[in-house]
Each structure stands twice: as structure tokens, then as C-alpha cells.
Amino acid sequence: MAIGSRAFAVLAALVTLSLAAPVYAGGNQDGPTYYRDVLPIMQAHCQGCHRPSGQNLTGLIAPMSFMDYQETRPWARAIASKVQAREMPPWFASAPKGVFSNERGLTDDEIDTLASWVEAGAPGGDRADAPPARDWTNGTNDGWMHGTPDFVVKMPRPYLVEDDVYDLNISFYTRLSEADLPEDVWVRGTELWVGDNRITHHMCVWVYPPDEQVRADGSRVEDGAAVEGEGATSDVDGSIRLSCAAQGSESGMLPDGYGIPIEKGSLIGFHMHYYKEPGPGTAVTSQAEIGFFVSREPAQFAVRTEEIFNRGFQIPPNHPRFRVGSSRVLEH
Template sequence: MLLRLATTSGLALIAAAAQAHSTAAPAAAGSAVDQEITFYRDVLPILQDNCQTCHRPGGDNYTGMVAPMSLITYDEVRPWAKSVARNVQSRTMPPWYADEAFHGVFENERTLTQQEIDTVVAWATSGARPGDPAHAPDPVDFATHGWRIGEPDLIVDAPRYFVPDDADTHYVTHTVTLDESMLPKSRFIKAIEWRGGPAVHHIVGYGFLPGRGQERGTGYGLGSIAPGEEPMQFPDGYAKLLVAGTTVAFSMHYHKEKGPGTGVWDQSQVAFAFYPEDAELHHFVDHDPIGNRWFDIPPGHPEWKVGAGRVFERDTTIIALHPHMHLRGKSAEYVAHYPDGSEETLLSVPAWDFNWQTDYSFAEPKRLPAGTRVEYTAIFDNSEANPANPDPTVSVDWGQETWDEMMLGYVTYSRTQPERLTVEGVLAEHFGVTEFEDVEAGEDIAQD
């Protein structure tokens, strides 16, 4: 993953560096101990644990964003030493935007400890010495298939599509029907990863049941990608369902400069990882937004507040939270109001970044008692002080374009009460399909 916000208070004791990978005694920055900090012994383990998943050839692809340099070898890192130090000291990298009060709450947290930051900064400012290669940890064996969910069980390619020269923003929906050679029978999903080309702004994925039509609002959700978004991955025992014969819809938003020669071919993809067919699963996963379309952000306003809420009528387990706004987004917060009158902040993102639209996945799924109201609050900055603001002189309301705004707080959740997942049961309980013959390939579905 790449490199992330806060400041060190002046490099104080470099014992921090030594504690992690050596037995040196504490000493102040600039001391002889600083000179002992080396790449192979002290810095490389930090890069392996926190940076190399992205910063390597063929590194992780965050919705088209690929790390601009490799940080695998000393020769690769040395020219970037001061830049790396500057970015980790400012906490620009690794990119992670949850409030520090939530340290340890989310399993996909990307942060460095103050000790690790001090180590990297001291190394870069004291000569960036290589040290003894014999002190290096073993190289990390990264997978070569390129998918962050692991090697997929099914990859679906959208039709190749040419985004024309005269298009700057362009919408189209591609569809692919899963025939028997692609998906012989319905399968429970462990993870979903969407991948778009360089002109893709975002993709929203849907599945349409066979024989049920493809009208807007009739499909079932299969995840999405937006800038910086991660794949959808579920804890063990939690699953979504991909129904045999489904038509997979790629709802595409392309965005690029327009003009002669700017046209580009795209062939986006979605990959699925399935559970084994005999896996015992007990929690079906839903993914819905808490949102508000009825807002109007005044010109120049630095902190416009918009709220929305939802009551969860059943005992519910939250797996992940995902705030979504556009360029004027400033901060976001989810607060649970419990039936006993108490409340709890589930997530606070004090410095929203449009380019890193992270899924915040709980290390321990969060249980809410029936009757809990979750309120989602988004703050927007439509002032000149917002460097990402396209135009602070206009009012802004809901819209699809990046220069419009959205207010959506996605929640990935399931019922807390376990249920033995079967294809027939999920179709009846969660898809509203009770007559399997109404679904093409219904015999396969009923036998799953």
C-alpha cells in the first residue's frame, strides 16, 4: 500500500527506531545512534509491512491508481528517501483517514506507528545508508495474478468499448449474461473486485435475475469501485449470492479530456471469489446507503452540514462502513443511537479525501440491537479554502457529475441471528423469489 497525516514533534528519541529492529539505547535525533539506522535492518521491514503491496511492479491497483515508484530494493528507494520521509511524517502515506481515536478498530487500517515514522525520517535525514544486506528480511512473495482478492474463481469481462474523442463525461451500461459455461450453478460469494481502465471514473455493479427483466431498481447489488475504493471482502461465514443465469451489469461512468485523439478503448472486469460448495454459511450480506438527496450547498460556505438516518428493525451486524461524497466533501461521521438512549460513534473521518474512498471494515463486526438508529452526517466545504473545489461561486446540489455532490453513507451488514444459507432460502428470504420456475434455469437453482 502507499505511504499517509499528523506530524512528528521533532524527531525526539530515535530509540523508537532501534526498539523495532535492534537493541540500541534511546538517543536524540542527530546522535550517533541515528547513523546506525540502516535500510536493510530498520527501514525495509517497515516498507514490506506497509508500502510494498502497492509500491512494486504490478502493485495493487486502487481503482486505476497505481503507485508511481517501486520501493522494493535499496537502489529503488534511495532516490526517493526524502520524499518517503516527508510523506510518512505528514501522514499523507499510507492513505488512511479514520480519526486516530479508532486505531485498531478496522482490520484494513493503513497506518504507521510514531516509532516507525521516526525510524524512516531518521534514516532519510542521516545519509540513507544501506547497511548490511545480510540483515534484510526475506523478500515478500507477492501473488502474480494481480487481483487483490486472491486468484479469482470467476472473471467477467465487459464488452470492449470505445470512449469517443468528443466525450469528456460519458455514461453507458454494459451487460454480460452468465451462461452455463461461466457459472454452472449458483455460488456464494466471499469477495468481489471490480477493475476499470484509465478512463473509468466509477463502476456500479448489479446482477439481474434470469427472466426478471432489467429495469432500473430491480437488480441486486454486486459492489462498485470509485477512486481509492477497495474490493468487497466478507468475514468468514458471511456471503452474497451470485445466481446462475444472472446478467451482470457494469454501470459505467467514463471521464476524460475530450478532443481529437483522446478516444480510448476500455474493457472493464469484475472478479469473484467463491466459498467452497460445501461451506456452512450463516449470514447473508446486504449493502445499502444511508443518504440524503435533498440539499443545496450555498456558494462559499465552508462547513455545510447534511444528515440522514436509518432505523435497523432487526438485530444487525455491521461489517463495514463507506462514506461517499464528491470534491466538496470535508468530513463524515456515523453515530449509532441505541434503544436504551445511549449513543456511540461508529466512524469519524475528519479529513475526507475524494481520491481515497475507503471501505472501513471492522476487525470485529459491530452488533446493533433491534431499533438502533444510525445517523450519517456529511460536512461539505464549498469555499475558496477547499483546493479541490471546482467553483466556490455556485450553489451545489445532488448530481452524478464529480462537480455535483452526493451524500451517501454505505453500510455493509447482515442479520445478527444466524440462518443456514441455502440458495433457495436466500432467493426466498432476500430476493423475494418464491416460485423458482419463474427464474430461468430454476431447476439448477432449486438443486443447489
Template structure:
């Protein structure tokens, strides 16, 4: 018997050496009777390969990055500078070590969150897609944001090799002060009933007490992560500037970064690109450039200006290799770059927007000038470009056709019809698809809504708008329409980092959606657009995990989205009214809807057409029916297609609450779209009667 025990003990010792188990205490019974079995397979696969994998060294400091999590919410590392510590734990779907470690990570989070420690998971697995990460997070209770490092740039810089590894980072220096397992409970093929050593907690205690971390590095168990570019470090120095880098810069950068372009520097030769290469790496890692923020995992878009994953990795790896010049003539230096006056070519008509003197400081109310429409015959508009002279001072320019020139010269929006173009910070030309256009009658006037923001220097803005028409006598077959999902009832609490608001429109007839233009102000954090079909199923159409006020644009779908009659288009905005938002004018303030940039907006402009409408058979009544859903859509926060008493907000909400019992004709405790429409019609008739009788409206 002793002989058998000796053999067994020797076998166990051999196993410990083979698997690299640092804590070889006898395993206790697992809470999951199958956990040890599954861990054994994972441990075998993971650690068997580890013998051939040299551990990558820690970086001198962790560079800034921005990544979206599995729920398409963005997280930027350096915005956590006020945290006491940042804990990043490497994650991977299907890894039993990760699954078994998750409860300990959550317990660590629960213990230290109130002390100002931030926790994030980092998934650098090439095989893990967002949908699968979402599903596993639900199944295993991952309630810490899982950052999707799809290009592996963050994992590469951190030196990640396997899952379930904890990195404790000091935000004062952005140095990693601890790397290793959360504790000693889980090892390969076995686990203890209770941890005896709490490495991560000890590191956090030391960091927050200002002491050196006693044990800064501990070998961790976990499933190996494949980083194929690590084996190609020598090849990165051979990336060709001539054949690889210059074509990317010309395709995705030069349009803005050339003489006369809107970019702050020119990137038209190797010397300039090399000089700005550290900055290029930074703006790519933080998703500031290129300024195209639609998440690549959601939808396909026409004229997508984002870098592809391969382009991102090629640029960053080339820069990290020292941005070598290599052989060959510089293909960019051979070209004389100059931004064209009008990117769409010579316009058919150019209108001067009335000049405005922007003051050095202060608050400027919206300006609403109007000008006569110079064409006497109606024309079909196919494209427009607004060229802004003072880009720092112009927040937006909106336009609308009016049947006659107002006597007071003011282009009030209540009189507007079709838009002839628009601009917001960072936006570009508006172009209709082939055989689709907007009809602008002859005569009348064009009204403008111009928002100017002082920027520290007095300046005069003389913006212009270029218009492109279909040839005279030619009209497109189909008609482009526009409407906005908006919610002027929004209220954003003070000192709140993630406040959500939602609004929608109900489409009464079959339509095709061409583009969406999300718009918020300085506290805008993210924006989504979802379609809900008549059967209740939903599909995410557009997601901006990181909304950027400085770069706003219409996102045009690669193929128009079919919107069946009865579908809802639902817009969701998240606002960051916390001190961690560097653009926040005042986190102590409760923020409501307002025109100025220090106030907020909820505004998603849509371009669409009715399937049944042609230029020979116009359907304005469809637009009227669509607009009828606006009031319900802006206040129905629980999306049940009914307005409850508690949901009625704002000035109109106050009026609804006062008359709720009367409006609720079926007495079901909720107001339907038909009930709200009937109430609006009644209020409209009363207002008209008062005006006709000489009373105040």
C-alpha cells in the same frame, strides 16, 4: 524599614535572575486571584528544567504538513499560501501560562483575521489525548483549531520547546519571521494588568507592510514540552536500513510500489528508497501516504494499512539523518517482486466488463451495460476483485444482479438485486468474513454502472471482475447485506471552505455493521460515521479528517459494530468549495448532487447483516423497513427525527412542501417517518392507477 525594603528589593532582583523574567515590573492584581499562584508552580516546573535545555534553532523554512485538529478537521499548511501570514501558537493542556495567554491570542486573531491572517494552535504534548484537548478547549474557550501533532514531527521541525510561543510565518517563503510571546503581559509567577509591548502584533504589522521585523526573536514564557527524539539525533543516523527500514517498506509500501503495482515508482531496493526519500518524508508529513485515511484515534480496523506512530517516526528520522545505508545485505533486493494478476489468487469466475472507448476530452455520461450471468445454478459469493485497465479514466464501477437480461441491454439500477462487487478510485477487493456471503441466483444478468472520466488521452478500458464462491453445495450461515446513506438534496454554496451536510438511516432490527465506504467528489473534505443508540448517546465509528478522492476504500471494522434496533447511523460530510481546495473545478459555482466529478455526492455505502437473519431464514422485510427511513434521513438536517417544512429540499422536497399540511396528519409541524411512508404509499398507488388507466405516471 529601609533595610527591610532593600532586602526585599534584592530578593526580587534575585528572583528575576533565577526565573529569567525579562519584564520585572511590579505585577498587578490578576483577574483570577489564583492565577499567579498556579503560574508560579508552572513557571517553576517549566523554567527550572529550561536551564538544561538548549533552544533549538529555527528551520530555514517550514515544511508542509497536514494535521487533524481536536474536532477531526484536517489542516494542510501550504493550502494557506494565499494568507497574508500564518500564526502558529504552541499549545498544551493544563499549562497555566497557555490558559492565561489564550485571551490575548484570541484578541490578536480577532484583530488580524479580517486582514487575511490565519491562526492555528499546535499541540505536540505526548501526554495530551484528543478527548482531553476537546474538554479543555470547551472549558477555557479555545476556539482556534488545535492541531494534534501526535508524532511531534511538526514541533521538531519548528524547533518548539514550550507552550504559549508564537511563530509568525511568511507564506511567500514559509520562513519564520517572528518567534516569541504574544506580548509581555504574562511571565513566570506574575502578570501585568495590561501588556506594554505587543511583539506578535508588531511582527504582523511589519510583515504585511513589507518591512523587516524589528524584533524577530523574544524569549517566551511557557511550559516545557518533552521531545524525546531530540536527544537521539545521533542515534537516528544509526537506524538500520536492513533491520528497521526495509521491513516497514515491505509491509506497508511494496504491495503498490512494485513492478505491475499501482504505485508510480518501485521501492524494491535501497537505491530506489534513498532516491525517493525526500518525497517519502513529504507524503508522510502531509498524510498522502499510505492512502489509508481513517483517523487512528477513532476505532480499530481490519487490514489497517496506515503506518504506526513508531514506523512514521523511524522512517522520517532516518530520512532526516540522510537515509544512511548501513551494514548488511539488502533484504528487498534479494526478492523478485511482481504484483499478482489477482491479489486473492485464482478466481472461480472472471467476467469481462464490456469495453468502452474513453474519449480524449469531454464529459461522459454514465454507461450502463449488462451481460448474461453465465451460471445456471445459484451460488454464494464470498469475495470479488475488479481489475481496472485504465485507472486514470475509471471513476467507479458498480454491479447488480438482475433476474433477466434486459431486452435493451441496459443494466438500469432500478432492476438490481445483490451486488457482485464494486470499484472506486483506489479501492481494493471486497471480502466477506468467514461464514458470511451474498447469494447470487442462477440465470439472469449482471448490470453495471460505469463512470468514465477523460484524462487527456483517448483510451479503451477493458476492465474485468474476478469472483470467488463458496464450494458448490456449501452455503454460509449468515447473509451480507448492503445499503447506502445518501443525500441527493445537498447544496454547497460557492466560495465556502467548510460546508457540512448530514444524513442517516434508522435500523429497525438488531444488526452488525461490518464496513463503511465513504464517497464524495472533488470538493469532499472530510467524512464521519456516527452511531446514535436508542437512548440518544452517540459514538464516533469512523473519521476521515482528510477525504481523498484519489484513494477510496471500504473501512472494515476490526470487530463488527453492534447496531441495536432503533439506532441511527449518521453520516456527516464536509465540503471545501473554496479556492484553497486545489482539486476544486470552480469555487464560484453553487454545487449540487450530480453524477460527474465536478458535481458532488454524499454517499456512504454500508455492509451489514441482520442478527436474526440466516441463509435458511431470510428477512427481506428488514431491508424494506430500513430503506423506509431513507427519505427522512436525507432531509432531517437538525436530526430531530422530524422533517420540518424548511428542511424539505430538492425535487421530492418541493412535492412535500406542496402537500405538507395534508401529510402532517397529527398537525405537530413536523413529518415523522410513518407520515412520510404513508404519503409515499399514497403517491405510489396514485401512480399505479394512472398507469393502469393509461395516464402519464
């Protein structure tokens, strides 16, 4: 069948219009779209944790990535639900509201934007509206969040979490070599990689100065040792807790002028909490590591982390809201 010249002209015009129009990924385009409205919120508040597994403590911080529309769209309803309940971004300080330099949270307008986006069908919108992608590795290719560390220390050796293990607290110790640390330094930040995130609940790293390597029971912290028990890393006077990694936590850098003193010859203690379903064939080998970022100038203020904890409580059966607390008087 022949097509008349007028019909052909109309058809050609329609084809031209369809090619020139922006490509949208479904949904109502009158409201918020991913590229214009949602992606800036993701970059500012979510991608710090929700990124590919090699760039977020091997996946420990967040189990899924929100770096682009294809990754984010399947989680749209869950995102709206969590932000409306103010469960995400995670922030655990309770009321009354204080003032924190690193506080996480969304504004009411940002929450409304995400909720409206989901109600409209979570449309992608026009890619031309997207802000520039954020480079979360500072241009490096090895996955470190804050750039390439000045030096990296690993657990003494890979550790096999056996088939029959269900819940295990264990600490590993390794001495800083002359190559790692030829002189005393001020550390301005650390970054922890947990090893295999499938079996890691959390990890903490401690420093034991050369003259502070004796536990409360008189035993010494030995290079290369592996010691089971929850308090194996923290029962040494003079030890310094560097950092911990767990669900919802992330590495951080100290402000200018602040630092953690580390002496050459110190021991590094890796406290690992492993958990998994026991059974034949479930054994996993894992090796955690920590990257150190050294200050180029002496710090004006020494930073020390102290713990406030309560390990001696029991929750009564069927209690609806059992409150557990602890306190400590800070002295200077």
C-alpha cells in the same frame, strides 16, 4: 614506478577490506536503513497498494510502485511528508476513533523511523538485512492479488471513450453464462480490474438476480446494454453491490463463514466513471473485468452492502469548510 613490498601489502589489505565491506546506498548508516528498517514497514503497510501496475487494479490504487529500494528512494521525502501528516496509508474514518478490523495506519514509532530515514539521506543499507520479499500474487503470474479467481467476467465488449468525452458515467450489463456459473454459489471475495486506469476515476460492480432485473421506472436491465447515467446500476430493487475500486481502495476477502449469494442466470452490471481531457487523439478503449472467488462451503451469514449517500448538495462559493452529511437507520 615500483611499489615496495610494504606499500603493496597495505594496498592489498585496503582492497580486501573494501571488497568485504557491505555496499551502502549513501546516507548516514547510524540511523534507520531501507533494507533493515524501512522495507518491513513498506511490506506491511504500503506494498498492498504500491506495486507494479499489473498487480494493483491496473494501477488504479496507487500510481507508483514501492517494491524495492530503487523504486522507493525517489519518493523518500514525499513518503515522510505524507506519513507525518497521517495522509498515508489512507484511512477515511473520522474521529472519535473506532475499532475496525481492517484499519490502516502507522504507529508513532513507524512514522519516526521513516522520518529519521529520510533525514539521514534515505540510505539503502545492507541487502542482507532485508526480510524475504512478499509474494503478492500468491504464486500466480497473471497479476491477481488473491490467487487465480474461480471465474472471471468482463464487460460485454471493449468500450471506446471518444475524443470529446470529459466526464462520463456509464453502465454495462452482461449475463452470467452457464459456463461462468452452472449453479448458485456463495462468493467469498471479488477482485476488480478497471481496464485503462488513465481514464478511470472509479468502477463499481452490481449483481441482479434473475427475478430482480426491473428498474424503478419499469424498464428492464438488458444483457449487453450500455446505459449512461450515475444511478443506472443502483436503481433496481434486490440488486446487490459487490465491490468498488477507486484511488486508495483495494479488493478484499470475507471472513470464514460469510458470503455473498449469487444465483445462476444473474446479470452483472459494471458502473464505470471515465474522465479525461477531451480533444483530438485522446480516445481510449477500455474493458473492465471482475474475478470471483467462490466459497467451498455454504456461508453461515449473507453479506449485503448498502449505501449511505447524498447527491443533492451545493457548496456555497468561497465557503472554507462546508460540511455534507447523510444518515440511515439500519434495521434487521
